[in-house]
Amino acid sequence: MKNIYSNIFTFNKKTLNKSIANLKKGNVVGLPTETVYGLAGNAYSKVAVQKIYNLKKRPKKNPLIVHYLNYKDAHQDVIFNPNFYKLYKKFCPGPITFVLKKKDRSKIQPSVTARLNTVAIRFPNHKTTRSILKKLNFPLAMPSANLSSGISPVNAMDVSDEFKKKIKIIINSGKSKIGIESTVVSLIGKPKILRPGIIGIKTINKFLKINIIRKSSKISSPGMLKKHYSPGIPVLLNQKRADKNSALITFGKKYKNKINYFNLSKKSDLKEAASNLYKTFRKIKKLRFKKIYVVKIPNVDAGIAINDRLKRAAN
Ligand code: TXA
Ligand code: MG
Numbered sequence: 001m002k003n004i005y006s007n008i009f010t011f012n013k014k015t016l017n018k019s020i021a022n023l024k025k026g027n028v029v030g031l032p033t034e035t036v037y038g039l040a041g042n043a044y045s046k047v048a049v050q051k052i053y054n055l056k057k058r059p060k061k062n063p064l065i066v067h068y069l070n071y072k073d074a075h076q077d078v079i080f081n082p083n084f085y086k087l088y089k090k091f092c093p094g095p096i097t098f099v100l101k102k103k104d105r106s107k108i109q110p111s112v113t114a115r116l117n118t119v120a121i122r123f124p125n126h127k128t129t130r131s132i133l134k135k136l137n138f139p140l141a142m143p144s145a146n147l148s149s150g151i152s153p154v155n156a157m158d159v160s161d162e163f164k165k166k167i168k169i170i171i172n173s174g175k176s177k178i179g180i181e182s183t184v185v186s187l188i189g190k191p192k193i194l195r196p197g198i199i200g201i202k203t204i205n206k207f208l209k210i211n212i213i214r215k216s217s218k219i220s221s222p223g224m225l226k227k228h229y230s231p232g233i234p235v236l237l238n239q240k241r242a243d244k245n246s247a248l249i250t251f252g253k254k255y256k257n258k259i260n261y262f263n264l265s266k267k268s269d270l271k272e273a274a275s276n277l278y279k280t281f282r283k284i285k286k287l288r289f290k291k292i293y294v295v296k297i298p299n300v301d302a303g304i305a306i307n308d309r310l311k312r313a314a315n
Contacts, residue, residue: 008156008170011128019169020135028052030145030159030170031132033067033124035095035178035197036152036278037159038142039167040067040129044107049141053111055163058148063114064141065097065122065182069133074121077106077139083187086207093125095178096199099186112141122182128173144181145170151231151278151313154179158282179275180305185210196305198274228312231281231292235314239293246291247284251298260289270302277306281313 007030009015019029023040026047031040039055041048043066053060068074071088079101087096102108102119113119121139124130133140144152145159153159156172183197185204190211193201201210242248247260252268255261262280264273284292294314297306 005157005160007165007168008160008172011171011173015169015171016131016135019132019171022169023048023132023136023140026051027169028055028167030156030163030167031129031140031142032156032171032173032176033126033129033142034176035124035180035182036154036176037145037156037170038067038129038140039145039159039163040132040140040142042136042138043109043112043141044138046109046111049109049111052141052143055166056143056146056148058143060111061114062148063116063120064112064143065120065184066108066112067122067124067129067133067140067142069130070123073133073139074123077103077108078119078121079103081187083191083208087185087187087204088123090207091199093123093130094199095125095182095197097122097182097184097195099184099188099194101188108139109141118186118188120184126173128171149228149230151229151281152181154275154278158278175275175279177275179278180309183305196308198271198302198305200301200304202301227315229309230313230315231285233285233289234291235310236291236293237310237314238296240295242291242293245289246293247287247289249280249284249292249294251295255295264297264306270298270300270306273297274302274306277309 026045028041028051031038041052097120099118099120146152146162154176156170159170178198183199184195186192192211250263253266264276297303299307
C-alpha cells in the first residue's frame with residue numbers, strides 16, 4: 001500500500017539535520033509544539049516567509065508569531081519591558097505569546113509582522129522544536145500549520161492532510177499536549193489579552209493587571225477576526241441534543257455514549273476539553289457528519305479559550 005504520509009518523519013539525528021538544512025535553505029518545515037503544530041520558516045528570510053503565507057493562503061495583513069529559544073535570542077529584534085520579564089520568568093518556555101515593539105534594526109522580515117512596528121514572540125516548550133532552534137542562528141516564523149481560517153493541527157497527520165505533498169518534511173511528535181493555540185498578550189501600553197489560551201486571564205492577573213478588552217474595541221489581533229477556526233461545516237452552540245446526521249460535542253459525565261456523541265472530557269476537566277477540541281472537530285468531519293452541535297461549556301479558566309474558539313467556529 002502506498003504510504004500517503006511519506007512527508008512525516010520521526011525525530012532523530014538524521015531528521016533533525018534534514019530539518020535544519022531545509023530551514024537554512026529557506027524552505028518550510030512542519031514542527032510540533034506543545035500547543036499546536038506549526039509551519040516553520042526563517043523569520044529573517046523573505047523567501048521563507050512568502051512560502052508560509054502562500055501555503056496557508058493567509059491574508060498578508062495577518063502577522064506571524066516569531067519563535068525563539070530564549071529571551072537572549074529575541075533581544076536583538078524586540079524591545080523588552082518590565083511586564084515582559086515578569087511573565088517570561090513565570091511562564092516561559094510555554095504556551096504564551098507576547099506582542100512587543102520591534103527594534104528598528106531588527107532583521108525580522110517586514111512581511112512577518114504585516115509591516116507593523118510590533119512583533120509577536122513566543123518561546124515554545126517542546127523538546128523537538130527547541131533542539132532545532134538551538135542549532136539555528138535565526139528565529140522561526142511559525143503560524144499554526146493549517147490553511148487560513150481553518151482548525152489548527154494537533155498531530156503530524158493533520159498537517160499532512162492540510163498541505164498534502166506541498167510540504168516535504170513534517171516532524172512527528174505525537175499529539176500536541178495542550179491542543180489549542182497560545183495565549184496572546186499585548187504588552188504595549190496596558191497589558192491586554194488578544195487571544196485567550198490555556199494560561200488564563202486569572203493566572204496572568206496574579207503577576208500583572210490585565211486590561212479587559214471591551215467588545216466594541218478595535219480589532220488589534222487579526223486572530224480576533226470573527227470567522228476563524230472553522231471546521232468547514234455548520235457549528236451550533238449551547239445545544240442539548242443532535243439529530244442523527246449531526247454530531248453532538250458534549251462535556252461532563254451526564255452524557256451517554258452514543259455513536260454521534262463526542263465527549264471533550266467525561267470528568268469535566270476544561271484543560272482536557274481544550275486539548276480534545278480540534279481533534280474532535282477533525283474526527284467529526286472525517287466521519288462526514290453534516291453539522292456540529294455543541295453543549296454549553298462553562299465559561300471559566302480554560303473554558304474561556306474553548307468558548308472563544310467555538311464562537312469563531314460558529315460564525
Ligand atoms: O500556539 C501558537 O501560538 C501556535 C504555535 C505554532 O506556536 N501559533 C499560532 O500562530 O497560533 P498563528 O499565526 O496561527 O496565530 C498568531 C496570532 C494571530 O492571531 C495573529 O493575528 C497574532 O497572533 N499576531 C501576530 N503578530 C501580531 C502583532 N504584531 N500584533 C497583534 N497580534 C499579532
Ligand atoms: Mg492559526
